[in-house]
Amino acid sequence: MSAALEPYIQRLDAVLQDKNPFTDALSEVEKKTGVSKRNLALGGIAVTLIWLCVGIGSSLVCSIVCFIYPAYKSFKAVESPQGDDDKQWLTYWIVYSTFNILEYFADLILFWIPLYDLLKCLFLVWCMWPIENNGSVIVYNTLLRPFLLKNEAKIDAKLSKVSGQVNKYVSDAKKEKSTDCDSALIPLL
16 A cells, blocks of 8 residues: 555544444445455445446435435534534535535536536545545635625525515415415305
8 A cells, every 4th residue: 555545544444443334234244255344445435436437327426425424424413512523514514505506507517527526526525524624614714704704794684584575475374374264164154
């Protein structure tokens, strides 16, 4: 192994020692095949990267990798007594949702970029990578936070206006439903 990759391999080995359903399944496969958990994990990573490069179902693979894992880690963060991991995953979800909104509007252009799903997946993995200054921290602090702070009052005003209108529509719908129910019961009596 290259010396540059050694810290990542050691971290992978440490993660594979954790007790969870994924590592339990890897242990079972290791027992049956004789292939180490490390090699199984690296093989899974290689297959995922190849799948993302080929393109067939790559959007689904990217969504699974960049949504399911962070969703589970967010659940773990909410359930843990520490608060530092909550901020990490909230920051990831702010970046992820902003990225998805931008991607929706730029889809016709992004479609033509070769290996786009691989690049997207690599970007989002960088955003969730468990280091202090991962991609989501950098994107949030350099792009999103300044924009949101600058426009916070305008955004709050628009949200308040929309919330008021939605609450009015809901209230009107409840009144109308109540009136309709009362008028439907009168002929029955």
